[in-house]
Amino acid sequence: MILIIGYGNTLRGDDGVGCHIADCLSESLTNPDVEILSRHQLTPEMVEPISRADLVIFVDADSEGMPGEYKSYRIVPAGDMSSFTHQTNPASLLAASKELYGTYPDAMMFSVVGNCFDYGEVLSTAVANAVPQVIRKIERLVEAEMTSHA
Amino acid sequence: MAQQIMIDPVTRIEGHAKITLYLDDSGSVENAEFHVTQVRGFEKFVEGRPFHEMPSLMARICGICPVSHLMASAKACDELLAVSIPPTAKSLRRIMNMAQIVQSHALSFFYLSAPDLLLGMDSDPAVRNIFGVAQSHPLLAKDGVRMRQIGQQIIEILGGKRIHPGWVVAGGVSERLTAEKQDRIAALLPDGQAIAQRTLEWYKGALENYKEEIATFANFPTLFMSLVTPDNKLEFYDGILRIVDSKGKILSDCDQPDHHLDNIGEAVEPFSYLKSPYYMPLGYPDGIYRVGPLARLNIVEQCGTPLADAELTQFRNVDRQSSFHYHYARLIEILYCMEQIGQLLEEPDILSDRVRAYAAPNQSEGIGTSEAPRGTLMHHYQIDRNGLITHANLIIATGHNNLAMNRGILQVAKHFVKGNDLSEGMLNRVEAVIRTYDPCLSCSTHAIGKMALQIQLVEPDGTVVNELRR
Numbered sequence: 001m002i003l004i005i006g007y008g009n010t011l012r013g014d015d016g017v018g019c020h021i022a023d024c025l026s027e028s029l030t031n032p033d034v035e036i037l038s039r040h041q042l043t044p045e046m047v048e049p050i051s052r053a054d055l056v057i058f059v060d061a062d063s064e065g066m067p068g069e070y071k072s073y074r075i076v077p078a079g080d081m082s083s084f085t086h087q088t089n090p091a092s093l094l095a096a097s098k099e100l101y102g103t104y105p106d107a108m109m110f111s112v113v114g115n116c117f118d119y120g121e122v123l124s125t126a127v128a129n130a131v132p133q134v135i136r137k138i139e140r141l142v143e144a145e146m147t148s149h150a
Numbered sequence: 151m152a153q154q155i156m157i158d159p160v161t162r163i164e165g166h167a168k169i170t171l172y173l174d175d176s177g178s179v180e181n182a183e184f185h186v187t188q189v190r191g192f193e194k195f196v197e198g199r200p201f202h203e204m205p206s207l208m209a210r211i212c213g214i215c216p217v218s219h220l221m222a223s224a225k226a227c228d229e230l231l232a233v234s235i236p237p238t239a240k241s242l243r244r245i246m247n248m249a250q251i252v253q254s255h256a257l258s259f260f261y262l263s264a265p266d267l268l269l270g271m272d273s274d275p276a277v278r279n280i281f282g283v284a285q286s287h288p289l290l291a292k293d294g295v296r297m298r299q300i301g302q303q304i305i306e307i308l309g310g311k312r313i314h315p316g317w318v319v320a321g322g323v324s325e326r327l328t329a330e331k332q333d334r335i336a337a338l339l340p341d342g343q344a345i346a347q348r349t350l351e352w353y354k355g356a357l358e359n360y361k362e363e364i365a366t367f368a369n370f371p372t373l374f375m376s377l378v379t380p381d382n383k384l385e386f387y388d389g390i391l392r393i394v395d396s397k398g399k400i401l402s403d404c405d406q407p408d409h410h411l412d413n414i415g416e417a418v419e420p421f422s423y424l425k426s427p428y429y430m431p432l433g434y435p436d437g438i439y440r441v442g443p444l445a446r447l448n449i450v451e452q453c454g455t456p457l458a459d460a461e462l463t464q465f466r467n468v469d470r471q472s473s474f475h476y477h478y479a480r481l482i483e484i485l486y487c488m489e490q491i492g493q494l495l496e497e498p499d500i501l502s503d504r505v506r507a508y509a510a511p512n513q514s515e516g517i518g519t520s521e522a523p524r525g526t527l528m529h530h531y532q533i534d535r536n537g538l539i540t541h542a543n544l545i546i547a548t549g550h551n552n553l554a555m556n557r558g559i560l561q562v563a564k565h566f567v568k569g570n571d572l573s574e575g576m577l578n579r580v581e582a583v584i585r586t587y588d589p590c591l592s593c594s595t596h597a598i599g600k601m602a603l604q605i606q607l608v609e610p611d612g613t614v615v616n617e618l619r620r
Contacts, residue, residue, distance in 0.1 A: 011210075044261060044280070045299035099284035100292050 014114025067115030068126030217250035218522035225518030227320030239322030253301025254523035260294025272575030322506035368473030368558025371396030373439035441525025443479035455489035
């Protein structure tokens, strides 16, 4: 199973880009082996579906870099319990999966640098322009992963 | 020389706080202050907004208990409309409110307090966390994840999303329950019930280990306040607002929402943004009272479901003045919610499509009261002739408990902290007494939540001589 988790605050402009991308992927990726979550924030109970996944793709906004710039990188388990309460981070979730369920999946982060995090439900132009490209990259990754498991 | 100890920030709570302990010349604790150091001011910035926006705006106060604020806010808006919402809508709101209580109690018990309970108050703080619990008690840690997941999933099934669902609206709910959703919720309940039962069995067996904490964790007589049904059963959504004394004698019973605030004064202390509500007939600070799971179980005669009632009978054998037993009460309430949600799902009209009453504002003032996980939650709004908010006041569960938390910190500190021999375990107990109340400081001060703790030791002249930060 491939799990895609887009997260962020959709009321704070570009911070919601992860949710926006997850919502778009929900339309295009209809394979039942792909589970897509669009969430305000990461929460500890996500560790259970994460433990069942072969690959987890996190999608989030970033504040460092040129607006609209996007990058992807691998996430590995790292325990930081100070943040493991009502909100957490991808590395802690993977670490919790390892501790609780004895396994953790491969994990990738796709992040898009935001331009405006003020109140508002609209993405900035730079971020909106990047969204289709990020979606295509994630779709290709999912396709490759599904092929390799076929 | 008198000194002062400060715990800053307080960890494993929802929000940001610090504690100051004042020592006398002999190094014994003389006084304690619980400082809530954040403010966000929701009550002010909603002024001028249309009243129907209030449920979704108020839900933004908190990522832990948005549903609780939705409930109280929607009830206040129902009052502005002067409508009686359809019975099915009331039942559906009850289900969502209980799912909220389940997920929040699970977070409090399994994630925030289980490390102390399982690994020990004096254990290494580096492993005294949910990862440490996962290593030493993997089944209980997994149960914690699952229990919270069950509460969150029920909220999501009903509201469309787990955090900040917009399904609860003025006049009822926006969408009926389908048979498919009914089945999905019902399928979650047996697992949740089993987790609640086995956690209770473990916890009751472990109580022997905490005798000293039970004796000293805010163990003193206070009043208690909560909603209760007319036949004295557990009630989270509606009913009578009851205040009893420490022996259970009823001091006040109020079934009119517009009178709910009549007995409650709000004092302000210079060292905290968190207000200190008190029972006005006894004055300040003698009108100290507690709300939340312990208060609710101390007030009711029965829970109203078979398994929870059996547990309540056993609960009555413990020292119910001790705030340590908030943990125990929380587990019983989780069990009750699993049973009660099952009963509500079987109501004959639960799938009815009559789930919302429509009206324009008919009153200029509305008060909504419900039980949040941490206790009684009150939203009070006034609107102008255009339906715009002119005044909003929220009295939050954590605020109700503020006086008791302060007094509890002092009791624990007097017992465990000696100025000349500070240890991490002592300080952890000072934090742990706060955790029994599961305070949500984001709500209570309407501030952005960050968990942290600081203890500071200060001499009478104000010099900080020792400090612990986490």
